[in-house]
Amino acid sequence: MSITAAFSASRSGLAAAERWSETTSSNIANASNPGYSRRGAPMTTLPGGGVAVTGYARAVDDRLEQAHRLEISRVAGREVVAAxxxxxxxxxxxxxxxxxxxxRLGTLQSALDAVASDPAQPALQENAVRAAIAMASTLRDAADSLERVETNARAGVRDDVSQINAQLAEIVEVNRKxxxxxxxxxxxxxxQDSLSAKLDGxxxxxxVRTSYDxxxxxxIFTTGGAPLVENNAAHELVFDGQTDRLTLGGVDVTPGVAGARGSEEGRLAGRLSLLTGDVPRMQLQLDEMTRSLVQGFExxxxxxxxxxxxxxxxxxxxxSAAGLEGLATRIAxxxxxRSDAGGGAWRLRDGVGAVAEGPAxxxxxxNGYVTMLGARTDFDAAAGLGEERSLAEFTAGLIADHQQMRNTARDDAESLSAGxxxxxxxxxSVQGVNIDEELQQLMLIEQSYAANATVMKTLGEMMDTLLAAVR
Structure with missing residues (x-):
């Protein structure tokens, strides 16, 4: 190798070491920054000898990124349902x-038993009326709380759709850059770091699923294949609050709907699963329980x-059968x-339609009321709690079903969080910065710089010797 070639190779080595040190220093400086991916300094051999840094390479594993994002979606979907x-x-x-x-149902049954055993006691009659009032109030409270779940879920879906559309617009802008x-x-x-952070959010x-050209x-696509971002253009999600349907460019992407091309995980899917399946079933259960009470006493x-x-x-x-929907919110x-409304508790004994008190x-x-409460009766199969059960059995199943939904979502969220x-x-471990490894890189850079500097020094001494020899 000629002196000129050796000089050129050493000079390129010094320049590469400089770029390498800049990359390593940047890694150390950004080690604690969320969303930062470790940079590498890939090098290539130059014709005639020497090396050159070809750019900045991000440490990234596409499979791990996709797996992590799927787990983020799964946890978020369960957490929003539990909350x-x-x-x-x-x-x-x-x-x-x-x-x-x-x-409350047990208290009502006990109060009616007491009246049945001593029908003449006004205090027992008043106590039974109070138990009935508490029963109706608790049913209304349960129905109202479920209605708030529905209202909040629908508002949350609207917020999620707005957030998605805004994020897609930002992703398109980063895409162009x-x-x-x-x-x-x-x-x-x-x-690319910014894009990765936006995809995580x-x-x-x-x-979602992603691909690169x-x-x-x-x-970006839903898991059902509907395009969200394509050719530097974002497709807008639209939510119809009347039908609880989600569309993307006219295509149904509602989670849980057969044939739809949406995604089944994530906060949006969790809220829509409540709106389109869980809440309507839970509301039907409350209305069926209320119907059984109203019809049974009639x-x-x-x-x-x-x-x-x-x-x-x-x-x-x-x-009225036409008024079943929402009956639990209206029971009274x-x-x-009711003595406080101008009525008399004695009608609990003599019949609500009685115009005068009967035999004490x-x-x-x-006794007929007590028998009715313990008897098995028909319930709508769509409620999912059995078609023929006693009111107490149906109520226990209703509570277990509602509580289990919350508990299952909460337990699943905790379990999935570990994954x-x-x-x-x-x-x-693949994309983040390990300070110890970066410090080792600095030692290698120092050695590389020293080696190239030594070559440069030696070449200078050789040139000085040659010049001295010809003087």
Whole structure:
């Protein structure tokens, strides 16, 4: 190798060491910055000898990134369901709670038993009326809390859709900048970090799949294959609050809907699963329980005229099959038995339709109420709690179903969080900065710089010797 070639090779080595040290220093400086991916300094051999840094290479594992984002989506979907049902579960109460639905029903049954055993006692009659009022109030509270779950979920879906559309617009802008950046520049690496962070944020709301073209431009799809970002253009998600349907460019992408091309994981999917499946079923269960109470007391009271309301009413009216939806939000105790409303508790004994008090020892109707509450009756199969059960059995099943939904979502979120954290740690080990490794890199850089500097010094001494020899 000639002196000139050796000089050129050493000079390129010094320049490469400088670029290498800049990259390593940048890694150390950004080690604690979230979303920063470790940079490498790839080198290539130059013709005639020497090396050159070809750019900035991000340490990235596409499979780990996708796996981590899927876990983010799965955890977020369970967490939003658990959080949405937390307050409702508290309102509903456990099976053993005296102030929950099951407890209120048990209290009502006990109060009616007491009246049946001593029908002449006004205090026992008043106590039974109060138990009925508490039963109706607890049902309304449970229905109202479920309605709030639905309202909040629908508002959350709207917020999620707005957030997704805004994030997609930002991703498109980053996409354009990346595709316009030629070569492995530091700016390109920074833009890719920004894009990765935005995709992580998007994954909390919606599970997505990605692909890249030759220029580094990203395309984003739902797991069902509907395009969200394609050819530097974002497609807008649209939510119809009347039908609870989600569309993308006219294509149905509602999670949980057969044939739809949406994503089944993420916060948005969790909220929509509540709106389109869980909440309607839970509401039907409450309405069926309420219907059984209203109809049961009407059927057991032979003092009622046709179309007259019994002990429990639909806002003062008798039950109508056309008014089943939302019945639990409207149930009330008949004013005819309420002393505070001008009625009399004695009608609990003599019949809500009675116009005058009957024999004080007549417990026939109250015994009918007690028998009715313990008897098996028909329930809508769509409620999912059995078609023929006693009211107490149905109520226990209702509470267990609602509580289990919350508990299952919460337990799944905790379990999936461990998997998410494990994948996150694996991703960080590949893409994150290890200070110890970077310091070792600095030692190698120092050795490389010293070696090239020694060659340069030696070449200088050789040149000085040659010049001295010809003088």
């Amino acid at each position: 949405a049902l937390e307050s409702h579960a508290s309102t509903l109460g456990d099976i053993d709670s005296s102030t929950g639905l099951h407890g 990346i595709s316009a950046e030629y070569g492995l520049t530091e700016r390109r690496a920074s833009l 998007l994954s909390e709301v919606l599970d 030759a220029s580094g431009r990203i395309s 059927a057991a009271d032979d003092s009622l005229a046709a179309g007259q309301a019994g002990l429990f009413t639909d806002q003062g009216a008798a039950y 105790v008949n004013d005819a038995v 020892s007549d417990g026939r109707r109250v 998410r954290d494990a994948v996150e740690a694996a991703r960080a």
